[in-house]
Amino acid sequence: MTDPRFNPMAADARWQKAWDDARVFEASDDSDKPRSYVLEMFPYPSGRIHIGHVRNYTMGDVLARYKRMTGHEVLHPMGWDAFGMPAENAAMEKGVHPGGWTRSNIANMKAQLKRLGFALDWSRELATCDPEYYGHEQALFLDLYAAGLVYRKESAVNWDPVDMTVLANEQVIDGKGWRSGAEVERRKLSQWFLKITDFADELLEGLGGLDNWPDKVRLMQQNWIGKSQGLQFRFAIEGEKGGLDVFTTRPDTIFGASFVAIAADHPIAQQLAANDSAVAAFVETCKKGGTTAAEIETQEKLGHDTGLRCVHPFDESIALPLYIANFVLMDYGTGAVFGCPAHDQRDLDFSRKYDLPVTRVVADGDLTDPVFVGDEAYSGPGALVNSRFLDGMTIDAAKAEVIARAEAEGWGQATTTWRLRDWGVSRQRYWGTPIPFIHCGTCGVVPVPKEQLPVVLPEDVDFKTPGNPLLRHPTWKHVQCPKCGGKAERETDTLDTFVDSSWYFIRFASQPADKPFDPAVAAKWLPVEQYIGGVEHAILHLLYARFWTRALARIEMIDIKEPFASLFTQGMVTHETYARMVEGREVYFGPDEIERSSDGAVLRSDGAPVTIGRVIKMSKSKKNVVDPDDIVDQYGADAVRWFMLSDSPPERDLPWSEAGIEGCWRFVQRLWRLAGQYNPEQASGGSDKALDRKTHQAIAGVAADIEALSFNKAIAKIYDLANAIEKAAPSASRDAAIRTIVLLSAPMTPHLAEEAWATIGDGGLIAQAAWPSVDPALLMDDEVTIAVQIKGKLRDTLTVAKGLSRDELEALALGSEKVQRALDGAEVKKVIVVPDRLVNLVI
RNA sequence: GCCCCUGUGGUGGAAUUGGUAGACGCGCUCGACUCAAAAUCGAGUAUCGAAAGAUGUGCCCGUUCGAGUCGGGCCAGGGGCACCA
Numbered sequence: 031m032t033d034p035r036f037n038p039m040a041a042d043a044r045w046q047k048a049w050d051d052a053r054v055f056e057a058s059d060d061s062d063k064p065r066s067y068v069l070e071m072f073p074y075p076s077g078r079i080h081i082g083h084v085r086n087y088t089m090g091d092v093l094a095r096y097k098r099m100t101g102h103e104v105l106h107p108m109g110w111d112a113f114g115m116p117a118e119n120a121a122m123e124k125g126v127h128p129g130g131w132t133r134s135n136i137a138n139m140k141a142q143l144k145r146l147g148f149a150l151d152w153s154r155e156l157a158t159c160d161p162e163y164y165g166h167e168q169a170l171f172l173d174l175y176a177a178g179l180v181y182r183k184e185s186a187v188n189w190d191p192v193d194m195t196v197l198a199n200e201q202v203i204d205g206k207g208w209r210s211g212a213e214v215e216r217r218k219l220s221q222w223f224l225k226i227t228d229f230a231d232e233l234l235e236g237l238g239g240l241d242n243w244p245d246k247v248r249l250m251q252q253n254w255i256g257k258s259q260g261l262q263f264r265f266a267i268e269g270e271k272g273g274l275d276v277f278t279t280r281p282d283t284i285f286g287a288s289f290v291a292i293a294a295d296h297p298i299a300q301q302l303a304a305n306d307s308a309v310a311a312f313v314e315t316c317k318k319g320g321t322t323a324a325e326i327e328t329q330e331k332l333g334h335d336t337g338l339r340c341v342h343p344f345d346e347s348i349a350l351p352l353y354i355a356n357f358v359l360m361d362y363g364t365g366a367v368f369g370c371p372a373h374d375q376r377d378l379d380f381s382r383k384y385d386l387p388v389t390r391v392v393a394d395g396d397l398t399d400p401v402f403v404g405d406e407a408y409s410g411p412g413a414l415v416n417s418r419f420l421d422g423m424t425i426d427a428a429k430a431e432v433i434a435r436a437e438a439e440g441w442g443q444a445t446t447t448w449r450l451r452d453w454g455v456s457r458q459r460y461w462g463t464p465i466p467f468i469h470c471g472t473c474g475v476v477p478v479p480k481e482q483l484p485v486v487l488p489e490d491v492d493f494k495t496p497g498n499p500l501l502r503h504p505t506w507k508h509v510q511c512p513k514c515g516g517k518a519e520r521e522t523d524t525l526d527t528f529v530d531s532s533w534y535f536i537r538f539a540s541q542p543a544d545k546p547f548d549p550a551v552a553a554k555w556l557p558v559e560q561y562i563g564g565v566e567h568a569i570l571h572l573l574y575a576r577f578w579t580r581a582l583a584r585i586e587m588i589d590i591k592e593p594f595a596s597l598f599t600q601g602m603v604t605h606e607t608y609a610r611m612v613e614g615r616e617v618y619f620g621p622d623e624i625e626r627s628s629d630g631a632v633l634r635s636d637g638a639p640v641t642i643g644r645v646i647k648m649s650k651s652k653k654n655v656v657d658p659d660d661i662v663d664q665y666g667a668d669a670v671r672w673f674m675l676s677d678s679p680p681e682r683d684l685p686w687s688e689a690g691i692e693g694c695w696r697f698v699q700r701l702w703r704l705a706g707q708y709n710p711e712q713a714s715g716g717s718d719k720a721l722d723r724k725t726h727q728a729i730a731g732v733a734a735d736i737e738a739l740s741f742n743k744a745i746a747k748i749y750d751l752a753n754a755i756e757k758a759a760p761s762a763s764r765d766a767a768i769r770t771i772v773l774l775s776a777p778m779t780p781h782l783a784e785e786a787w788a789t790i791g792d793g794g795l796i797a798q799a800a801w802p803s804v805d806p807a808l809l810m811d812d813e814v815t816i817a818v819q820i821k822g823k824l825r826d827t828l829t830v831a832k833g834l835s836r837d838e839l840e841a842l843a844l845g846s847e848k849v850q851r852a853l854d855g856a857e858v859k860k861v862i863v864v865p866d867r868l869v870n871l872v873i
Numbered sequence: 874g875c876c877c878c879u880g881u882g883g884u885g886g887a888a889u890u891g892g893u894a895g896a897c898g899c900g901c902u903c904g905a906c907u908c909a910a911a912a913u914c915g916a917g918u919a920u921c922g923a924a925a926g927a928u929g930u931g932c933c934c935g936u937u938c939g940a941g942u943c944g945g946g947c948c949a950g951g952g953g954c955a956c957c958a
Contacts, residue, residue, distance in 0.1 A: 327874040746897035817893040822939035
């Protein structure tokens, strides 16, 4: 070890090859070691690895390497979430084939990942766009269909009336199609659905057992599933035969009702529209705009009075106008609500707009006037007023009373409603898993027989016109009906890519050719011990994967109910932005075009000053991106990995900075010099108790921090140990400390650690070395510093032997000169002693 | 509009989960080494103050002997909202 500098350009590739050659990261299904399945969310192959991926995979890598060092058989696989819209956009823009584009992206990104030295089992690599993967997915889909968990129904999509195509929410900008600019409409199509609502209860219940998930994710899922209890009841309609079913969570406010509203696609609205052009016109206006909740809920609340009158269930003389309203959702409850404006903001806004009465029925204190004034609805607690037999009751008592009477009188019953809707999986797009069904004029919808799987996507497609190329492919969709042998057509919709990512973690664990997975092998690895990914997946992906696992459990294909035992959601990588006004428009510049100094930034090309903007998520449009390849070229993989782990706690955003990566590079070099000082022959041979203590505290501390995924804290402890080693005189302890710090940093800086281990280790690869063991006797300090406070204010600190009694501590505190000066003769009324921590004197 | 999160020095953050706020890193200042620079090493670095001391964890209020930590109310920034992945 004579080289004064660590040279990653040479070392990185050498050790990456050594790991590959020795196949150290390939997981064995047959090992008798304890197993550990570490998984990071697999990337979409967009073209280049993003710095956010590097952060995500570095975290998983440290854990995987640590687990291996602590004696586990580790499964740490990688694959590609390879279906999706960007490939089709590339096809339209660049004239390339989505498959070719995707596969070349995968090749590029794989090379990028390899350069970072991740301890991945590449023998299990998979891409969801391979028929070997999606064919099994089709089989699973058919199994779920056979179990009654798949069905078809009408559902709304964003329709671009100019391009005559379905748009993703992302493609709708300010209510207009992103290419055509046409006003988007909601249009109904017959689509495939998975019955996730069948599992609403158990998905909710299951959250309770996910102790190693972040609370916020569990809370978000709980709210998303949205269990609510209420009353479903029937309004009679004056002069009409049938009634109208509504659902409410606030039956207590029934005497405050001033209108009833139905969704524009409610059967009654549809029926009225057929005979009344004014209604038909209103129903049409309700179709304007996209399908997102944010859009629907923020658009102006509009209603149309149908002229029909609903009869109040407790008083036939009260007639409530029936409106069609654009904010009522057909998908939730019964698609009909009654409005109580005094106690619901949306209903109040609506009532003020259409001049409907607003009656107070819940009073907070003395405010019992039935005429409700103001523009802010009251939704807080209180007692019922102006509500006949409910007057004086609490909200809960009134709810129970109304439900009891409705049930006794037979016009309603207590009902549980869920916010969760069934999962629509149909996509009118090419680059996805073909849905394995055939439409036959005689036999209806027929599943593709399993022996005919996979239903393979045709390669010869064109993207010259908008819309799904499968629909206009000359031959692909024309098939024989498997049942009657007659002419039939394939389903041309493909599956939502969330289906692909709902079971990939099972396929990683077991990938036989003839079936989706082998349950016995999968059971050895699952559930995933630690799953790591972005918080943006807190609801959809994670809920769908939980559902899919439970669905497979219900059809007895798998033995677990929850796929991910522990979940960690990491923050984004951010960077400041650089911009300059050019002709009244903000023009952004990339970090590589900028010369940054402590007091500002100028353009490299002409020295013109630019404004340094906020630190935000890296994005192409703001040009505040850093390419992982460039920085690996410049600093080597270890410095980049170190940066990803230092400073910012992993769940928070990490601001990228040039100064920061420079600092990491310097530490890598410092660690290298430290390793070079290992020299047992020169050591005096004596031991250094203080350093031993520091070393063992570091071993225990770093291990605990890695297990808690607190990498920033683990790194702070390694810095601490490095500082202590540098200050220490040569000794056997110091050599031991050097060996230890190399082992402790091996999961983070594996290339440097291997290079150093080649000299100071015991022959093998450090990737396969054992984590150092801890001497518990060395973990404790025998002295502590205690704080002495007067009424909570720090007045002095005392360094004393550990474990002194309360009385001894109190006496020492009172003996302090500073304390006596601060007391200034005041009487001490109470003394609070926390052993080994503090003494607080209350005066 | 609805759901969720975050806020601590110049800066990223730490704080044994209610007990000495600012560990560790970056930056900066001074010094050593050098012809010089880089690298490296050493010392210092919350604010005000000469000091004693006072103030200080987005803002306001509360609970407590004691609050960055707990409760209530705001403000600001971010994530998600079912066809982006």
